[in-house]
Amino acid sequence: xxxxxxxxxxxxxxxxxxxxxxxxxxxxxxxxxxxxxxxxxxxxxxxxxxxxxxxxxxxxxxxxxxxxxxxxxxxxxxxxxxxxxxxxxxxxxxxxxxxxxxxxxxxxxxxxxxxxxxxxxxxxxxxxxxxxxxxxxxxxxxxxxxxxxxxxxxxxxxxxxxxxxxxxxxxxxxxxxxxxxxxxxxxxxxxxxxxxxxxxxxxxxxxxxx
Amino acid sequence: xxxxxxxxxxxxxxxxxxxxxxxxxxxxxxxxxxxxxxxxxxxxxxxxxxxxxxxxxxxxxxxxxxxxxxxxxxxxxxxxxxxxxxxxxxxxxxxxxxxxxxxxxxxxxxxxxxxxxxxxxxxxxxxxxxxxxxxxxxxxxxxxxxxxxxxxxxxxxxxxxxxxxxxxxxxxxxxxxxxxxxxxxxxxxxxxxxxxxxxxxxxxxxxxxxxxxxxxxxxxxxxxxxxxxxxxxxxxxxxxxxxxxxxxxxxxxxxxxxxxxxxxxxxxxxxxxxxxxxxxxxxxxxxxxxxxxx
Numbered sequence: 001x002x003x004x005x006x007x008x009x010x011x012x013x014x015x016x017x018x019x020x021x022x023x024x025x026x027x028x029x030x031x032x033x034x035x036x037x038x039x040x041x042x043x044x045x046x047x048x049x050x051x052x053x054x055x056x057x058x059x060x061x062x063x064x065x066x067x068x069x070x071x072x073x074x075x076x077x078x079x080x081x082x083x084x085x086x087x088x089x090x091x092x093x094x095x096x097x098x099x100x101x102x103x104x105x106x107x108x109x110x111x112x113x114x115x116x117x118x119x120x121x122x123x124x125x126x127x128x129x130x131x132x133x134x135x136x137x138x139x140x141x142x143x144x145x146x147x148x149x150x151x152x153x154x155x156x157x158x159x160x161x162x163x164x165x166x167x168x169x170x171x172x173x174x175x176x177x178x179x180x181x182x183x184x185x186x187x188x189x190x191x192x193x194x195x196x197x198x199x200x201x202x203x204x205x206x207x208x209x210x
Numbered sequence: 211x212x213x214x215x216x217x218x219x220x221x222x223x224x225x226x227x228x229x230x231x232x233x234x235x236x237x238x239x240x241x242x243x244x245x246x247x248x249x250x251x252x253x254x255x256x257x258x259x260x261x262x263x264x265x266x267x268x269x270x271x272x273x274x275x276x277x278x279x280x281x282x283x284x285x286x287x288x289x290x291x292x293x294x295x296x297x298x299x300x301x302x303x304x305x306x307x308x309x310x311x312x313x314x315x316x317x318x319x320x321x322x323x324x325x326x327x328x329x330x331x332x333x334x335x336x337x338x339x340x341x342x343x344x345x346x347x348x349x350x351x352x353x354x355x356x357x358x359x360x361x362x363x364x365x366x367x368x369x370x371x372x373x374x375x376x377x378x379x380x381x382x383x384x385x386x387x388x389x390x391x392x393x394x395x396x397x398x399x400x401x402x403x404x405x406x407x408x409x410x411x412x413x414x415x416x417x418x419x420x421x422x423x424x425x426x427x428x429x430x431x432x433x434x435x436x437x438x439x440x441x442x443x444x445x446x447x448x449x450x451x452x453x454x455x456x457x458x459x460x461x462x463x464x465x466x467x468x469x470x471x472x473x474x475x476x477x478x479x480x481x482x483x484x485x486x487x488x489x490x491x492x493x494x495x496x497x498x499x500x501x502x503x504x
Binding site: 040041042043046049055056058059060100101102103105139142143147148150151152154155158159161162163165166169170173177178179180181192194195197198199 | 229230329330331348349350351352353354356357362366369370461463464466467471472474475478479481482483485486489490493494495496497498
């Protein structure tokens with residue numbers, strides 16, 4: 001018990017200043033893209049367009065925000081793509097993800113700095129961004145492209161929205177309520193030693209060795 | 211765009227409204243209207259073109275030197291400030307050199323692809339009489355209507371608002387004929403109920419067939435639920451020569467992202483939200499310090 005309390009007080013660095021700036025650049029732009037996109041995607045949510053600045057304005061800002069988002073994701077890719085390569089342990093982890101959901105992490109292979117779920121979400125964002133950007137440019141300037149490709153683009157943009165949107169919901173839930181102690185990693189950059197030992201033991205040991 | 215109120219009890223009845231529930235069709239009733247374009251009696255005077263720009267107060271930029279050659283046409287293409295134009299094309303048929311003339315503007319589809327594709331409630335409306343119109347105050351400028359259109363009609367201004375022929379809805383609702391019809395000197399253009407226009411078109415086609423135009427047809431494509439502009443094409447086997455698609459229909463992509471994909475999206479997104487919530491109340495947060503082994 002003594003030791004646990006002690007470990008809760010020890011803070012170790014998880015995300016650098018650069019990491020945090022890039023993360024929030026992508027997070028805030030995505031938040032605007034998600035809700036403005038939802039307003040365009042579904043008439044039931046068209047009131048969101050009014051809330052986010054008005055019908056025309058929101059539709060106008062959406063593609064520009066998308067460009068900013070793409071820059072952020074590119075930086076993310078350069079920073080994290082190597083860390084997100086899946087290992088054989090990750091495959092085992094994903095196959096047994098039910099234990100993670102049931103809060104029985106100890107039944108899963110030891111996790112490094114990122115668990116397989118985080119890695120998969122990372123790739124979902126990277127690939128999703130490419131689809132969003134390519135189809136988005138066609139939708140932005142439909143008069144400059146063959147109309148059949150523009151129609152396909154709307155479909156792909158919607159599909160990417162659904163899949164990345166679902167990942168985003170899970171990500172926000174896990175980062176806040178689902179896994180307590182995670183949010184501070186992205187705000188102050190530091191997490192408690194206990195949090196690291198529990199959720200990312202392999203990474204924790206590496207940090208301790210240093 | 212139009213002077214006609216589109217909501218409430220005033221104005222023309224509505225048949226369809228973009229991104230909205232179907233209006234009750236039992237309140238206001240109107241015959242479906244149509245303009246018949248009988249190409250066989252068109253002399254290519256472009257009076258309709260002039261009448262259109264005059265009535266709608268449009269000032270399309272005039273032909274400039276250095277622009278692509280447009281032949282006998284006044285313009286190379288529709289513009290936000292040009293709702294309709296005459297297209298001319300020369301081609302060979304069994305009758306020798308033939309001049310293919312078309313009146314090119316919004317076709318006022320019975321099942322409008324633009325309206326189907328539009329994500330903004332009320333930005334595109336179809337009146338009970340079949341006229342398809344835009345309401346710029348509700349338009350978000352996404353240009354999806356261009357994807358929905360099988361005839362490549364909407365043209366966008368600097369604010370991304372679409373413009374097109376509105377069938378002179380202001381004149382029609384005041385009991386007048388559309389400006390182009392009014393101006394036509396050869397009776398090539400006729401205006402009336404769709405039923406009347408179809409029977410008139412049929413007579414003209416029969417006459418043409420007697421005169422040796424065996425392939426004459428009425429162009430009223432069923433793929434878009436019929437159109438508000440119907441054409442008598444003397445060379446009906448070559449609609450493309452008139453700039454009209456042979457099989458006009460709304461792209462299946464539109465139905466896909468308006469139908470199954472929307473359901474899929476709702477299931478996935480709401481399901482994910484529900485799943486996260488269930489994880490929380492069934493298993494609780496995945497905490498770092500709640501294990502007994504320490």
